[in-house]
Amino acid sequence: xxxxxxxxxxxxxxxxxxxxxxxxxxxxxxxxxxxxxxxxxxxxxxxxxxxxxxxxxxxxxxxxxxxxxxxxxxxxxxxxxxxxxxxxxxxxxxxxxxxxxxxxxxxxxxxxxxxxxxxxxxxxxxxxxxxxxxxxxxxxxxxxxxxxxxxxxxxxxxxxxxxxxxxxxxxxxxxxxxxxxxxxxxxxxxxxxxxxxxxxxxxxxxxxxxxxxxxxxxxxxxxxxxxxxxxxxxxxxxxxxxxxxxxxxxxxxxxxxx
Numbered sequence: 001x002x003x004x005x006x007x008x009x010x011x012x013x014x015x016x017x018x019x020x021x022x023x024x025x026x027x028x029x030x031x032x033x034x035x036x037x038x039x040x041x042x043x044x045x046x047x048x049x050x051x052x053x054x055x056x057x058x059x060x061x062x063x064x065x066x067x068x069x070x071x072x073x074x075x076x077x078x079x080x081x082x083x084x085x086x087x088x089x090x091x092x093x094x095x096x097x098x099x100x101x102x103x104x105x106x107x108x109x110x111x112x113x114x115x116x117x118x119x120x121x122x123x124x125x126x127x128x129x130x131x132x133x134x135x136x137x138x139x140x141x142x143x144x145x146x147x148x149x150x151x152x153x154x155x156x157x158x159x160x161x162x163x164x165x166x167x168x169x170x171x172x173x174x175x176x177x178x179x180x181x182x183x184x185x186x187x188x189x190x191x192x193x194x195x196x197x198x199x200x201x202x203x204x205x206x207x208x209x210x211x212x213x214x215x216x217x218x219x220x221x222x223x224x225x226x227x228x229x230x231x232x233x234x235x236x237x238x239x240x241x242x243x244x245x246x247x248x249x250x251x252x253x254x255x256x257x258x
Contacts, residue, residue: 120203170239171240185225
């Protein structure tokens with residue numbers, strides 16, 4: 001394909017051959033079984049050696065987790081960028097410049113810090129999607145992407161599903177060129193009521209929705225307009241914010257946007 005992916009693929013191959021001689025699953029099972037024995041040993045003895053062995057084993061487990069995450073994230077990012085080049089062949093030179101920029105390096109470096117906070121493959125793949133879409137859109141500002149990467153590893157799958165429903169119902173509103181603060185609230189109310197009336201929200205899941213709404217709002221992706229303590233699901237109006245629109249679009253696979 002080009003120089004953009006060869007060094008990365010070579011590095012991943014070295015990590016696999018040198019550091020993961022056995023599969024990560026087999027290694028994890030073996031060490032967890034050993035860990036149980038170490039814990040039983042530690043609670044049965046008062047000597048410091050048992051505690052040191054326990055802490056050393058924990059450190060080994062954490063290191064292997066990060067290594068496996070790095071490989072999975074690296075492969076997902078290579079796949080996304082390869083797909084980007086394939087679908088937008090005419091923009092290859094522009095993409096080359098963006099990938100060779102200091103901003104891209106900073107963003108990937110930040111991503112490697114976030115991968116230590118989760119072991120969920122879907123969340124690791126979200127990080128790759130955000131970066132690849134940042135390359136596509138020419139938006140590799142580290143501070144903005146860092147906030148989105150934090151959300152990517154902290155939000156549950158159900159949270160992003162709910163965000164997607166809100167996105168579909170309000171994206172046309174946010175993309176209006178003449179949207180004015182004076183009529184924004186009224187328009188959101190109208191769009192939200194239509195969204196609720198469409199049956200997109202299941203009233204039997206109101207507690208799960210409340211948790212998702214709370215997490216999405218804490219990341220600045222949506223905003224609640226009013227507090228109604230006795231409200232049923234959907235009666236409290238939520239607005240999709242620009243960061244929410246940008247974040248959700250950034251999570252999508254490049255091919256899905258064609």
